[in-house]
Amino acid sequence: MNIKDFEIIDFHTHPFSDRAENICSHIENCDMSEENIVRDMKAAEVSKICGSVIVRKCNFSEEKSQWEVVEACNRSAMKVSADLGGYYVPGIMVHPDYVGESIDAVDRFYAKGVRLVGELVPYMHGWNDYSCEGFSKILDHITEKNMIVSLHSMGEDQMDEMVKRHPDTKFVFAHPGEYGEFCRHMKRLKMSENCYLDVSGYGIFRHGMLRHAIDEVGIDRIIFGSDYPTCNPYMYVGGVLLDPLLTDSEKAAIFSGNIRRLFASVGLDI
Numbered sequence: 505m506n507i508k509d510f511e512i513i514d515f516h517t518h519p520f521s522d523r524a525e526n527i528c529s530h531i532e533n534c535d536m537s538e539e540n541i542v543r544d545m546k547a548a549e550v551s552k553i554c555g556s557v558i559v560r561k562c563n564f565s566e567e568k569s570q571w572e573v574v575e576a577c578n579r580s581a582m583k584v585s586a587d588l589g590g591y592y593v594p595g596i597m598v599h600p601d602y603v604g605e606s607i608d609a610v611d612r613f614y615a616k617g618v619r620l621v622g623e624l625v626p627y628m629h630g631w632n633d634y635s636c637e638g639f640s641k642i643l644d645h646i647t648e649k650n651m652i653v654s655l656h657s658m659g660e661d662q663m664d665e666m667v668k669r670h671p672d673t674k675f676v677f678a679h680p681g682e683y684g685e686f687c688r689h690m691k692r693l694k695m696s697e698n699c700y701l702d703v704s705g706y707g708i709f710r711h712g713m714l715r716h717a718i719d720e721v722g723i724d725r726i727i728f729g730s731d732y733p734t735c736n737p738y739m740y741v742g743g744v745l746l747d748p749l750l751t752d753s754e755k756a757a758i759f760s761g762n763i764r765r766l767f768a769s770v771g772l773d774i
């Protein structure tokens with residue numbers, strides 16, 4: 505099968521409405537703008553994108569609280585979603601230092617049809633422990649609402665602890681990582697059938713990684729993601745499409761089948 509025979513949905517992107525929200529390191533060389541997101545992703549035959557907007561705190565001229573930064577991310581995600589129409593499925597940010605505000609935000613955006621939280625990128629928002637009490641309370645609420653949580657991988661033991669305490673939460677961990685981190689992901693995915701791994705970031709460039717993951721946890725839990733615009737989406741599409749160790753049906757499951765099924769399980773027909 506050729507690239508055009510597959511439906512490709514990118515679960516892990518960070519769209520932007522302006523330069524301050526663009527986390528690409530090579531902005532000057534990429535002719536980027538909000539509308540060019542669609543151009544860039546369609547060049548990789550991606551028909552839909554998901555993910556969160558990341559606004560760096562240092563981009564604000566005045567001193568803002570971390571919660572104000574989170575709110576700015578969420579506002580932008582909804583704006584970009586409206587601007588790009590159905591092309592972008594927005595994910596919202598939460599913050600464990602602001603439990604009440606986060607729970608309110610989850611309810612507010614749930615009412616607007618949002619079913620995805622994240623990708624959360626704690627190190628960019630001043631927190632670093634997925635097993636902390638504040639995040640646990642927020643996860644209880646997210647689980648009650650039956651939403652998906654996309655997470656930047658960080659702190660192996662803390663991620664295990666989080667999964668043990670929240671076996672019903674639908675987690676998608678980003679970045680397979682190097683061999684040691686990858687093996688921890690495999691163990692974690694075996695701990696809970698509600699855990700998934702997206703292929704963005706480090707890991708997929710190691711030959712055989714996808715085959716190893718499928719053989720170990722099954723095809724249903726591996727999800728396509730690129731981490732655009734930080735990372736090059738064409739490399740990730742090629743990494744799945746051209747891998748001779750995968751069957752066409754496995755490629756189709758990674759590219760969109762698993763993502764569609766995951767969103768359907770939270771009541772969203774993307």
Ligand SMILES: [Zn+2]
Nearest residue numbers: 516518623731
């Ligand atoms: Zn990311």
